[in-house]
Amino acid sequence: MKNSSALSDWVLFLAFAAAVLTMPLWLAPFGANYPDLMQKFAIFGVFAIGFNILFGLTGYLSFGHAAFLGVGSYTAVWSFKLLSMNVLPAIMFSIVVAGVFAFLIGYISLRRSGIYFSILTLAFAQMSYNLAYSVLTPITNGETGLQLSLSDARVLDAMAGITVTRSLPSTNLFGMKMSGMPGFYFCAVVLIVAFFIALRITRSPFGAMLKGIKSNQTRMAYTGLNTRPYLLWAFVISGMFAGLAGAMMAVTDPLAGAERMQWTASGEVVLMTILGGAGTLIGPVLGAALIKYFENIFSSFNERILNRAFEALPDSIQSIVVDTVGLFVGEGWHLTLGLLFMITVIFLPGGIMEGVRRITALFDRDKSGSSSAASNTAAAEHS
Amino acid sequence: MSKKPQTSNWSRRDVLKASAASAAITGAPLFFSRNAYGAEFLNNPGDGGTVTLGFNVPQSGAYADEGADELRAYKLAVKHLNGEGDGGMMNTLQPSALTGNGILGKKVEYVTGDTQTKSDAARASAKRMIEKDGVVMVTGGSSSGVAIAVQGLCQDAGIIFMAGLTHSNDTTGKDKKANGFRHFFNAYMSGAALGPVLEKEYGKERRAYHLTADYTWGWTQEESITASTEAIGWTTAEKVKTPVGAGDFSQYITPVLNSGADTLILNHYGKDMINSLTQAIQFGLKDKQVEGKDFQIIVPLYSRLMAQGAGENVKGIFGSTNWHWSLSDAGSQAFVKSFGQEYGFPPSQAAHTCYVQTLLYADACERAGTFEPCQVGAALEGHKFDGMGNGPTEYRAEDHQCFKDVLVVKGKDNPSSQFDLLEVVEVTPRAQVEYAVDHPMFAGGDLGSCNNGA
Numbered sequence: 001m002k003n004s005s006a007l008s009d010w011v012l013f014l015a016f017a018a019a020v021l022t023m024p025l026w027l028a029p030f031g032a033n034y035p036d037l038m039q040k041f042a043i044f045g046v047f048a049i050g051f052n053i054l055f056g057l058t059g060y061l062s063f064g065h066a067a068f069l070g071v072g073s074y075t076a077v078w079s080f081k082l083l084s085m086n087v088l089p090a091i092m093f094s095i096v097v098a099g100v101f102a103f104l105i106g107y108i109s110l111r112r113s114g115i116y117f118s119i120l121t122l123a124f125a126q127m128s129y130n131l132a133y134s135v136l137t138p139i140t141n142g143e144t145g146l147q148l149s150l151s152d153a154r155v156l157d158a159m160a161g162i163t164v165t166r167s168l169p170s171t172n173l174f175g176m177k178m179s180g181m182p183g184f185y186f187c188a189v190v191l192i193v194a195f196f197i198a199l200r201i202t203r204s205p206f207g208a209m210l211k212g213i214k215s216n217q218t219r220m221a222y223t224g225l226n227t228r229p230y231l232l233w234a235f236v237i238s239g240m241f242a243g244l245a246g247a248m249m250a251v252t253d254p255l256a257g258a259e260r261m262q263w264t265a266s267g268e269v270v271l272m273t274i275l276g277g278a279g280t281l282i283g284p285v286l287g288a289a290l291i292k293y294f295e296n297i298f299s300s301f302n303e304r305i306l307n308r309a310f311e312a313l314p315d316s317i318q319s320i321v322v323d324t325v326g327l328f329v330g331e332g333w334h335l336t337l338g339l340l341f342m343i344t345v346i347f348l349p350g351g352i353m354e355g356v357r358r359i360t361a362l363f364d365r366d367k368s369g370s371s372s373a374a375s376n377t378a379a380a381e382h383s
Numbered sequence: 384m385s386k387k388p389q390t391s392n393w394s395r396r397d398v399l400k401a402s403a404a405s406a407a408i409t410g411a412p413l414f415f416s417r418n419a420y421g422a423e424f425l426n427n428p429g430d431g432g433t434v435t436l437g438f439n440v441p442q443s444g445a446y447a448d449e450g451a452d453e454l455r456a457y458k459l460a461v462k463h464l465n466g467e468g469d470g471g472m473m474n475t476l477q478p479s480a481l482t483g484n485g486i487l488g489k490k491v492e493y494v495t496g497d498t499q500t501k502s503d504a505a506r507a508s509a510k511r512m513i514e515k516d517g518v519v520m521v522t523g524g525s526s527s528g529v530a531i532a533v534q535g536l537c538q539d540a541g542i543i544f545m546a547g548l549t550h551s552n553d554t555t556g557k558d559k560k561a562n563g564f565r566h567f568f569n570a571y572m573s574g575a576a577l578g579p580v581l582e583k584e585y586g587k588e589r590r591a592y593h594l595t596a597d598y599t600w601g602w603t604q605e606e607s608i609t610a611s612t613e614a615i616g617w618t619t620a621e622k623v624k625t626p627v628g629a630g631d632f633s634q635y636i637t638p639v640l641n642s643g644a645d646t647l648i649l650n651h652y653g654k655d656m657i658n659s660l661t662q663a664i665q666f667g668l669k670d671k672q673v674e675g676k677d678f679q680i681i682v683p684l685y686s687r688l689m690a691q692g693a694g695e696n697v698k699g700i701f702g703s704t705n706w707h708w709s710l711s712d713a714g715s716q717a718f719v720k721s722f723g724q725e726y727g728f729p730p731s732q733a734a735h736t737c738y739v740q741t742l743l744y745a746d747a748c749e750r751a752g753t754f755e756p757c758q759v760g761a762a763l764e765g766h767k768f769d770g771m772g773n774g775p776t777e778y779r780a781e782d783h784q785c786f787k788d789v790l791v792v793k794g795k796d797n798p799s800s801q802f803d804l805l806e807v808v809e810v811t812p813r814a815q816v817e818y819a820v821d822h823p824m825f826a827g828g829d830l831g832s833c834n835n836g837a
Contacts, residue, residue: 034515036511142597144528145528180514255506260503299508300508300511302494302495304493330442330497
């Protein structure tokens with residue numbers, strides 16, 4: 001059993017890596033195969049995977065994860081400004097700073113559980129947002145957002161003899177520009193590494209401990225185990241993932257704004273995880289991609305595009321159809337997303353992954369009725 | 384769970400095959416990905432019959448009303464460029480290279496996006512336009528924070544950015560970019576135009592209290608207005624920053640009552656201005672007297688849309704504006720006529736500047752004979768034109784800012800319709816609002832060199 005599980009984990013991992021790296025091919029029919037959106041898929045995938053380590057494994061619902069994302073972004077941009085345009089120091093510092101920040105917030109918030117924990121994290125995140133927005137303006141540049149400028153120090157770059165001309169330098173990995181397709185492949189590799197780490201954590205004794213906390217924390221405590229350090233570590237790791245995601249946002253686009261820390265951003269990652277399937281490994285990534293797809297593609301559909309899509313219909317019907325559909329695209333993409341979320345939560349409480357599981361179970365039953373139960377549990381375990 | 388061999392459907396051989404296959408698929412995109420660096424410039428429309436422009440406006444948030452009007456203007460401009468409708472200001476632009484047959488013979492197409500009045504969302508939307516839709520130019524923005532963020536993006540990507548409504552000094556000051564161009568006026572110009580009028584109306588001895596939107600535009604407008612009011616002898620009681628999209632401003636307005644100030648300056652725009660002005664009036668500021676002087680409210684950046692939102696409350700309140708539909712020159716009239724025919728109401732200043740920017744871009748392409756950003760930029764630099772509703776105008780080459788007359792307006796006491804809310808008090812000539820490129824309020828930036836993305 002142990003062997004086969006390890007093997008199927010490798011299969012899962014390889015399939016995931018292949019799917020991520022081939023995004024430019026299979027996303028083409030959806031009109032989503034342009035670098036910026038694929039970068040977003042990967043970045044928010046990392047964010048959601050990290051969030052899932054806390055929420056999916058321990059059941060602790062943090063409503064303030066965007067704060068770590070924002071901290072990661074600000075740290076990365078400051079690293080670009082002060083140290084070097086190379087992305088490695090930026091990512092390193094972001095993870096560390098976000099981790100420290102998560103430790104502080106986690107240490108206090110984890111004294112409570114359930115709704116009280118959620119409210120505490122929400123309060124901390126909102127405080128961070130307001131700090132970034134107004135009080136810490138010298139560090140964050142407030143509403144305008146922290147941006148690079150020609151007069152930045154860039155100490156390491158200066159030491160290496162790299163000087164800027166009249167245009168702003170771009171972020172790079174030892175000379176490779178981190179925008180466009182190279183930027184996407186970099187994000188993709190980071191996502192795959194993050195996925196692998198999450199996979200190892202989930203399968204480790206530590207992960208089992210976290211799942212134990214989720215199923216019954218009191219029982220864990222009765223067995224003489226102090227659960228708080230485990231929770232705190234899960235919280236910090238999850239915060240570091242968020243910091244990494246924030247750093248990646250700054251890497252692909254060197255700008256950090258306070259709105260990244262707003263409570264709506266924290267809510268978004270909760271939606272991503274639940275939509276995809278909390279507690280599963282792939283689910284959060286799917287949810288993140290779906291939400292970003294809606295935000296970027298659905299919101300760009302305008303009347304003209306709709307008219308073209310429904311050209312075949314007679315004029316009178318066409319205008320009715322366009323008007324109705326128009327409500328759900330363009331500015332109305334939130335509406336579509338809301339409906340989709342409701343439908344998912346009502347009919348598939350386990351998110352998209354539950355849908356996938358049900359469909360595979362259906363096919364398995366067609367093939368051989370007897371083994372369906374076994375493969376069902378196997379699928380649940382592996383996905 | 385104990386039936387060991389059966390549960391694993393994967394043999395070692397299968398795994399090897401799968402990994403080989405995935406490695407092959409993984410390598411494929413590297414092979415297929417197109418090489419964008421081969422083109423002469425980014426998103427070259429080449430021999431295609433169409434050219435795409437990107438309209439990036441706020442469709443949600445505090446500036447959504449302005450965004451909606453901007454989009455209307457863009458659609459109208461595309462119509463006119465493609466030779467549909469009555470041509471609007473295409474007939475009055477002097478000199479003009481426009482043909483009414485698209486741009487450089489290519490039919491104009493457009494894509495739209497929602498900036499959500501957030502830098503992140505605006506940049507994501509602009510990136511989509513550049514990377515996916517292949518636009519040659521991005522225009523729009525109804526917030527200076529967003530405009531500056533998108534302008535920086537366009538500079539990096541190698542696309543021309545024609546700024547929409549953005550009033551911060553920084554857009555063509557500290558944060559100016561070689562690929563960015565602004566037709567709209569700025570905070571400094573508002574201050575320079577308002578100063579003399581305020582002196583004439585309200586005298587030399589006043590104490591001003593500022594409520595300021597907390598971002599680049601608010602900061603520079605506060606600085607500009609403070610400079611020009613202090614130049615006429617006013618003092619400044621307090622400057623308070625308020626968050627954008629606050630909704631409720633009562634906590635900021637109550638302290639004004641006890642501050643000893645006799646003038647409230649609202650550095651707010653869009654729905655924020657509607658809310659703060661309405662609440663200031665509800666708190667009875669307008670009826671108040673301070674040391675024998677009537678309390679006054681000033682809104683340095685005014686627009687007809689905001690006046691409409693604030694209704695009765697704008698009566699007698701001074702401000703400045705880039706353009707107003709009641710102007711009687713041929714260009715303004717032509718624009719108001721065709722906009723009115725299309726949508727049934729007059730355009731706002733946001734609509735005007737966006738429409739003008741689209742036409743100016745098209746004209747520059749025609750004159751340059753190409754869509755290549757650097758040559759288009761060169762055609763815009765130092766370009767002098769007339770007939771676009773603001774009198775003789777010049778795109779200054781040094782900072783890509785348009786210089787033209789500025790309007791000082793006042794809320795009408797007896798409006799004749801729901802659109803006739805502002806009256807033009809004075810047309811401040813260009814010479815009075817002009818400043819040196821290295822003026823301290825605009826210092827610290829560098830246009831850098833033009834980028835064509837190749």
